[in-house]
Amino acid sequence: MTHASHHLTLADIARHLGVTFEGDAALPIRGLATLKEATSDQVAFLTNRAYLKDLATTQAAAVLLHPEHGKSCPVPKLEMENPYLGYAKLSQLFDPLPARDKAGIHPTAVVADSVTLGEGVSIQAHAVVEAGVTLGDHVVVGAGSVVGADSVIGENTRLHANVTVCHGVIIGKRVILQSGCVIGGDGFGFAHDGEGWHKIAQLGGVVLGDNVEVGSCSSIDRGALGDTLIGDDVKIDSQVQIAHNVTIGAHSALAGCVGIAGSTKVGKHCMLGGGVGLSGHLTICDGVQVTGMSLVTNSIHTPGVYSSGTGAMSNSQWRKNAVRFKQLDDIAKRLSRLEKTTRDA
Amino acid sequence: MTHASHHLTLADIARHLGVTFEGDAALPIRGLATLKEATSDQVAFLTNRAYLKDLATTQAAAVLLHPEHGKSCPVPKLEMENPYLGYAKLSQLFDPLPARDKAGIHPTAVVADSVTLGEGVSIQAHAVVEAGVTLGDHVVVGAGSVVGADSVIGENTRLHANVTVCHGVIIGKRVILQSGCVIGGDGFGFAHDGEGWHKIAQLGGVVLGDNVEVGSCSSIDRGALGDTLIGDDVKIDSQVQIAHNVTIGAHSALAGCVGIAGSTKVGKHCMLGGGVGLSGHLTICDGVQVTGMSLVTNSIHTPGVYSSGTGAMSNSQWRKNAVRFKQLDDIAKRLSRLEKTTRDA
Amino acid sequence: MTHASHHLTLADIARHLGVTFEGDAALPIRGLATLKEATSDQVAFLTNRAYLKDLATTQAAAVLLHPEHGKSCPVPKLEMENPYLGYAKLSQLFDPLPARDKAGIHPTAVVADSVTLGEGVSIQAHAVVEAGVTLGDHVVVGAGSVVGADSVIGENTRLHANVTVCHGVIIGKRVILQSGCVIGGDGFGFAHDGEGWHKIAQLGGVVLGDNVEVGSCSSIDRGALGDTLIGDDVKIDSQVQIAHNVTIGAHSALAGCVGIAGSTKVGKHCMLGGGVGLSGHLTICDGVQVTGMSLVTNSIHTPGVYSSGTGAMSNSQWRKNAVRFKQLDDIAKRLSRLEKTTRDA
CATH class of the missing domain: 1.20.5 (Single alpha-helices involved in coiled-coils or other helix-helix interfaces)
Structure with missing residues (x-):
């Protein structure tokens, strides 16, 4: 289901990408699709050679592709060195959500008196914003979401429905929190007295940088004393667990079901595959990739690709x-x- | 804690199963229990030979079992070729939830004007149903659940408390969504420009077939362009992650903590054990079983049982x-x- | 971010720990910090020899440490045999949450008529407490949390925001449920009729003992007939899945992303590392430790440490x-x- 956006033309598309093209500038464009499925009001893209076979017969209004494939394109072409990046930029034009956000506080939302609200903030049905919170301009707090006391949320950040941001959490600008995620639940810290456990109150917070995304039902726990730190532009998929006092460097990406134990430091530009586990108190340097479901129990000091486990057989x-x-x-x-x-x- | 249902007799039980029996038709039956624990107003069942030893001394009102064990049964017997199926059918009679659902919209629920509601819909406290949603007959939207704009939910489907169905999601009939699950969060898609990440708006949706169940805190992400597709009668346990554009064939079952990466296609009648991980862009044919915590990195074209890893030792x-x-x-x-x-x- | 609590002196701290000290009894103490980061109004602690190097130069108001390190301490010392336990006890003094809880029912909360409420109960914004529920003294039900019909929650238990406790669940005293967790979702039980699945209604409940903690977004499923049983003082981290009819013995601790399949019994004082998976129907004796991401497919009858898998390499x-x-x-x-x-x- 690709959502239609009614007022875009092929010229708008090209302008948005900063490219020139030959074709009908006024052609209405209502969405994006694959080469194979695109109809005459959709833009397609070629970002993977495996789909080159579909180029000759595409019915798309235009195709976004690398100049090397321009000659083979039967319809107007939008050439870019990085067509996948172009696809990302175009996709934003067709996202139906921003048009639906209404600035203002829904009558059923509960917003404490002492809250500081920027311009154009949208607080949706049954959301709760507790005392001392600061919401930057154009922040969206989705239906049923809760923002705990004294938390600070930067401009243009979106909490989807049923998100929980606990107390004293700092969230940057343009952050996206998917439904069901929890930012700032207590870290897992207990002292043993020989018979049982005594809880260590988790007195630190969580700091998310700008442009962070956190997937649905993921958990980022608050620090024991200092903060759990997620750098700028870190992308975290669904069902991820980040324990207390973990640090993730800028631009790193964590796929679904990753688990990182307490106090581990992950560098910048790292990529962790689905289901990867990192033990606690490790240091992973910048530029490390770990393949899916690997277990890392030692620090890594050299950039590169790391793996463990064995693939399935009969x-x-x-x-x-x-x-x-x-x-x-x-x-x-x-x-x-x-x-x-x-x-x- | 087995809930009592006050108006059932042994005759009702037998009629519900479509079997005959010898015994007191008017005997009141208040629940189900194991052979060992059943009291004289409970029906027990024998579905596993390991418990045959408990048959001779059972105090149950009656026992559901295979005809081969009928002779050894000291109390009225309910014979079926598949007694486990009989147990499943009986269990439904004792579920306390349906009796509690009150049709109607709770005064605290927020339901947009443009919503289409079937007959007997129950929308519970603090639930939110956004614009353009269609709810079929007898849909239950539990307390605190959110149904995003333009989603369609088929008849007799139940959202337990605190479920999130995002915008533009299509859900079939008789679907059960356990608390905390999120259907239609954004897929994990980003283009890299050499320095950082650009979000790819996830413009597809999610389609769940009829009779699907999704466990608590599980995530099914929306597609990037096309939809994420979950076939009829697919059963998904708790803490499962299904990435964008995955397809799951009808009647497949996924145990807890399974993670499936983007665009992978799982066939019909597959069974994935707990914690199994499937890499992206794979094709898994019909009738594949994968044992717990295995990692599948290649497509599977032959039905059968697959495994990886090694079991724990000292x-x-x-x-x-x-x-x-x-x-x-x-x-x-x-x-x-x-x-x-x-x-x- | 360590929260300040304004009325504590060094003497209060020592009294709370039951230790004597030499120094300025009236010195105001505003928080806890590491030896390296502590300022003159914070108490530091030495619980790990790796940080002994920071002792000589600490700026802390006082240091909590083992008597063997007392001589090397340049500031007032608080000597304990188990300084980590002392740290846990002190940390509670600086937790900002209890001071914020206001007894009473928020006007937006929905509380059924038939509910039994203890003294000093706090039911926060948009919380829902269904019919027949009993809440003990000083229970806190966080914003957006839902307590299902007939559940019983013991005194001084806290549900953070957006927690779901389903119907018929029994929760002990001083339990802490982090945001997003779900207690009592349906277990994963289906009978196959040769073509597809028939749901087995999950008629059991969940019983949590006293002093249990459950992390954010974790799931504890209700039993099929009998109950899922979590013993006293069991600590469960985030993103954990506990299937129906599992039993966990007292004082056991489960790290993040653990998954336990149906009917498995874990003993007392067990510790499961992050991402560990236990197959169904196993018995794990008391005192077993399993290292991170291990798969256990057989029962364990001897206390000790168990492992599987292999660590990552290039x-x-x-x-x-x-x-x-x-x-x-x-x-x-x-x-x-x-x-x-x-x-x-």
């Missing part, structure tokens, strides 16, 4: 091999002995 | 073996050399 | 070794043959 094949894993040390020792025997023979 | 044993994993390639090469040496000798 | 190194994993059984057999050949030679 269960019958796996059973035979997995049982041998428990014999690995024995196998290695027997091999060494045999090498020695053979050498000595 | 940490001391594990340390010795895990360190050898890093030497595996070396071990394999040394073995080949030794075989050659020995053969040549 | 992707190039990993590729070579992981491919050999699929040859492991073959490698083992070839080694055995070679040993036989060599022995026979």
Whole structure:
């Protein structure tokens, strides 16, 4: 379901991308689609060679592509060095949400007296904004979301529905929090007295930089004393757990189901694949990529790609091999002995 | 805690299952229990041979079982080829929720003017139903749940409390959404410009078929252009992440903590164990089972059972073996050399 | 961000810990900090030898430490055998939340007529408390939280914002439920009729003991017939999934992203690392520790530390070794043959 936006022409599209084109400037453009599915009022894009085969027969109004493919394009072309970036920029034009945001406070929202509100703030039905909160200009607080006492939210940040920002959390500008995420729940800290646990009150906060995104149902816990720190332009997918006092450097991206234990520091421009786990108190340098479902138990000081685990195979094949894993040390020792025997023979 | 339902007799139970029985038709039945724990007003069931030992001494009012065990049953018996299915059918009779649903809109619910409501809809306290939504007959929107603009929800579907259905989502009939789940949060899509990330607006939706269930705190993200598609009768447990543009075929079941990356297609009648991860852009054919916590990085074209990883062992044993994993390639090469040496000798 | 509490002196601190000290009893103490960052109105602590180097130069008002380090302390000292426990106790004094709780029912909260409320209960904005619920003295129900019908919540328990407690759930005293968690969603139970799934109504409940904590966005599912049972003083981190009819023994701790499948029994004083998965129907004895991201598929009857998996390495190194994993059984057999050949030679 691609939403229509009624007042855009092909010329608007090209202007938005900063490119020139040959074709009907007034052609109405109502959305984006793949080369194969695009109709005559949609713009398509070629960002992956696997779809080059669909270019010749596309019905799109125009195609966004790299200049190297321009000659093969049967319809008006929008050439860019990075057509995927162009696609990202165009996609924003067709997002139906901003047009729906109404500035103002819904009559059912509960907003404390001591709150500081910027211009054009939208606080939707049943949202709660507690005492001492500051909301920057054009902040959107979605239906059912709660912003805890003394939190500060920068301009143009959007909380979708049913988001929870706990007390004393600092959130930058242009941040997007998807539904169900929780920013600033207590970190997991307890002291043991020999018999049971005593809770350590989590007195730190969470600081999210500008342009951060947090996926649905993800958790970023508040620090024990200092803050949990998420740098600018960090992108966090759904179902992610970030424990107390973790630091994530700018521009890093964390895919779904990642879990990072307490006090670990992840550098800038890192990419963690889905389901990756990082132990606590590690340092991961800038520019590290970790492939899906890997477990990292030691610090990493060299940029590069890291992995663990093994891919799936048929269960019958796996059973035979997995049982041998428990014999690995024995196998290695027997091999060494045999090498020695053979050498000595 | 098994909830009592006051007006059922043993005859009602048998009629509901479509079976005959010998015994007191008027016996009141107030619930279900295991063979061991059932009292004289509860029906028990035998669905697993491990519990056959409890049959002779059961105090149950009647027992649901396979005909092969009928002779050993000391109380009235309800014989079915698939007693587990019978148990499922009976369990519905004792669910206390439907009796509590009051049709109508709670005075604190916020329902937009442009909403289309079927008959007998129940919209509970503090729920929010945004503009353009259609709710089919007997839909229940639980307390604090939010249904985003233009979404369509089919008849007899239930949203438990604090569910979020984002805008433009299509949900079938008799769907059950557990508390805290989010249907239609943005997919995780960004283009990189060499320095940082540009968000790709997620313009697709989510389509859930009929009879789907989604567990608590699970996320099903909306598509980038096309829709994320969940087939009829797909059952999804708690804490599951389904990324944008994933397709799940009818009757598949996903256990807790499963994560599926973008654009992967899972066939019909598949079963994914707890914590399984599927990489993006894969195709998994019909009838595939993947055991718990396996990582699937390649498409699967043959039905069957697949696995990866290794089971836990004592940490001391594990340390010795895990360190050898890093030497595996070396071990394999040394073995080949030794075989050659020995053969040549 | 460490919150200030204005009326505490050094003498108050020492009295709270039950220790004596030499120094200015009237010194105002406004918070806690690390040895390195503490200022003259903050108490620091030494609980880890790695930070002993910061002791000599600390600017703290006083330091909480073990008597063995007392001599090296340049400022007033608060000596305890377990300074980490002392830190936990002090941290509670600086938690800003309790001072903010206002007893009473917010005008926007929806509380059914048939609810039983203890003294000093705080029900915050847009919270919903359904029919038949009992809330003990000083229970806090955070903004947007929902307590389902007939649930019982013990005294001094706190539900943060946007928590969901489903119907018929029993929660002990002094329990803390972080935002977004769901207690009592349906367990994942379906019977197959050869073509598709039939839901098994989940008729059991959940029972949480006293002093339990559940992290943000975690799920504890209700039992199929009997209850899911979480013992006293069990600590559960964020993003955890506990399936139906699981039992967790007292004082056990589960780190983030743990998943436990149905009917598994975990003993007392167990510790499960982040991302650990336990298969269903297992028995794990008291005193078991499982390291991060391990998969446990068999019952464990001996206390100790258990592990599975392998840690991350460079992707190039990993590729070579992981491919050999699929040859492991073959490698083992070839080694055995070679040993036989060599022995026979």
